[in-house]
Amino acid sequence: MEHASAIVKSWYKLADDLTELLEETHSCDVIIKVGEENDFEIFKAHSLILRARSEYFRAALSTTWSRKNSNGFYIIKLYNMNISYDIFGEVLFYIYGGYVFAPGLEVTEKLQLMIAADVLMLDHLINFLEEDLICNEKDYVNRYTSEVLLTVVQILGCKELLEICEKKLLCRPRNLFYSKEFLSIPRYYLIGFLERNILGLNEITIWDRVLNWGIHNTPECKSLNTKNILDWTMEQVDALKANINEFLPLIRFFKMDPKRFIEKVGPYKQIFEEDLYDEIIKYHEKFIEFEPTYEVLSLRLNSVILNESCLKPIASWIDLPEDNRSSWYDKYVKTNTKINYEEIPYDFHILYRRRGSKLTETEWCKYVYNQGPTLTVIKVKDDDYRCSVTIFGGYKSISWSEENQENRVGGDGFVFSSYTMSEYINLRWIEKHLALNMHLGSGNHSHDFRLGKEIYVKSSAYTIDTIEVFKVIKKEVL
Structure with a gap:
């Protein structure tokens, strides 16, 4: 035990010595610009340490990517990467010292730090923060599950925390579909939800929220009134149609109540392929010997208990x-x-x-x-x-x-x-x-x-x- 304690003390001393190098800017040979092209902050660092600690910086400082300028500095620009100055300061401290002081960070800062760690390929930092959120921030994860999910769904290494969020949201799917985060979830992840045969929502609700996602994520339509699609231009209709088209076969239109389909979906007939819309109508009207060419998916089980x-x-x-x-x-x-x-x-x-x-x-x-x-x-x-x-x-x-x-x-x-x-x-x-x-x-x-x-x-x-x-x-x- 004494030997182990001595090793830990040596690690802490090493971390302290390395972090002190951040203050010795005269020995730095890297300038990192963080922010936007017209609004950035400069951080100075040592290329040897950056290369040793981060795959991202190892690539950025390779001879094929970077050359020193006339003042002897490598220049790395981290523009438009959704990394704030304060968060990058924490990242740099971790690169030099090997740890972050998690109790001193707000949960929102931890989530931002995870995103920065993912961009800069710091897998160990991601793993540390994931474990910290699971063990020490349970109340926040339970209360703001959609916010946490929106972060971790973008990070391949956060499978355990993602599974925890999904389990909670599938017990309360409305909490996700009606959250502000829903409109920003990635396309591939929304497709994964729509492919589920059990979701705990009725199909009209699913259609309504998918439509809102499509409008929000189609620049030409984002500010339009969804109640008056007849007032849209053909360019706006076509833009929404192109953006939402791959979702439509995953929604159980064939199993909707016919009256509700006409009421809630009918006004958006223009964004459907004509043959798909016509087949749904014929199916609802029970045409004799009519066989749809589109797959008729079974009614989704609207349950938050059963699987x-x-x-x-x-x-x-x-x-x-x-x-x-x-x-x-x-x-x-x-x-x-x-x-x-x-x-x-x-x-x-x-x-x-x-x-x-x-x-x-x-x-x-x-x-x-x-x-x-x-x-x-x-x-x-x-x-x-x-x-x-x-x-x-x-x-x-x-x-x-x-x-x-x-x-x-x-x-x-x-x-x-x-x-x-x-x-x-x-x-x-x-x-x-x-x-x-x-x-x-x-x-x-x-x-x-x-x-x-x-x-x-x-x-x-x-x-x-x-x-x-x-x-x-x-x-x-x-």
């Missing part, structure tokens, strides 16, 4: 033959992450979602009654110390309705539970559901959420975080 991996076992239990139910009475089924979404034989239309606030029977009746078969999913609080699982739910083969409740008709179906929905799901068949409102299952195997903010499972109470109810509809065979 693709759990849909296959849930769908297979909806179709479970009656003579198999006894042998499949209580099963732990491994979920499969590599499924073909098109093979799922059902669409799940969101009827109701409630987060946080108390769930009432009046709301339940208003949104869920008389909808036919339904799937109910309940996520409990992640920090609930009582949790052995975090997700409960159930499928009910007949409508929730006042008539069925009065006649004590509950239908059949199943209840399920899972810890993460990404490994195993426990399913239990129920021959007859309890004929009670806001109650899934039967006997000891039931999920009772009549109290609004809690769900009771086998007499244990869990705090409800989110509840979703889906109308289960057999997919049309085209």
Whole structure:
């Protein structure tokens, strides 16, 4: 231990000695101009240290790139790189000293420093800052997730922090799509979102936000009134069309409600390829023997709880033959992450979602009654110390309705539970559901959420975080 301590002290002494060189400008042979061409600040440094510490400066100071001027200095211009003077000062200190004093920096400064480190190819600094943000800035990351994501999505080395941000935003996708950062996310990243089969937003909302992204990122259209596209010039329409064209096949226009499609999408007919728009209209009008040439993507699952991996076992239990139910009475089924979404034989239309606030029977009746078969999913609080699982739910083969409740008709179906929905799901068949409102299952195997903010499972109470109810509809065979 004493030997290790001595080594650490030697490293600190080395760092101090090297950082002192920053003050000895008479021995510098590099001038770095940071800012813009007409507004920059000068930093002096030593080419030997820059070459040793940064791939970027090693290339910039190579004989093929740079020559000394008449005063014996290499000149490096860091113009228009989104690096402020103060941030570059921190970068230079790290290059010489090998560390940054993270507690002395605001989180916004750490994010700016990550961007500068990425530009200057300082991977070790990126890794240090990523770990610091994950371990020491959890509250900020939770509160300003979209802002953090916009930074880390541009940095290849920040995979862990990016995954944390994505996980949080997929539980609250509106927080991203309606944030100011959404309009600045890179094109390739937006495409990745649109390729998801589960997103937690309805398709009209997705279309509206993608349209806004397109307008914001098309210089000819940025200041135009989106409500009056008929007043735009053909040049402006064509510019938006070119910018947004690759997104359109990824939006489920074929699965939109026809009236909503005409209302929300119809005014922008000009930015569609004519054959695509015509095929959507024909599909909605159910032309006999009409087969679209464009791919008709399945309805996106509008859920912030479920994931693709759990849909296959849930769908297979909806179709479970009656003579198999006894042998499949209580099963732990491994979920499969590599499924073909098109093979799922059902669409799940969101009827109701409630987060946080108390769930009432009046709301339940208003949104869920008389909808036919339904799937109910309940996520409990992640920090609930009582949790052995975090997700409960159930499928009910007949409508929730006042008539069925009065006649004590509950239908059949199943209840399920899972810890993460990404490994195993426990399913239990129920021959007859309890004929009670806001109650899934039967006997000891039931999920009772009549109290609004809690769900009771086998007499244990869990705090409800989110509840979703889906109308289960057999997919049309085209």
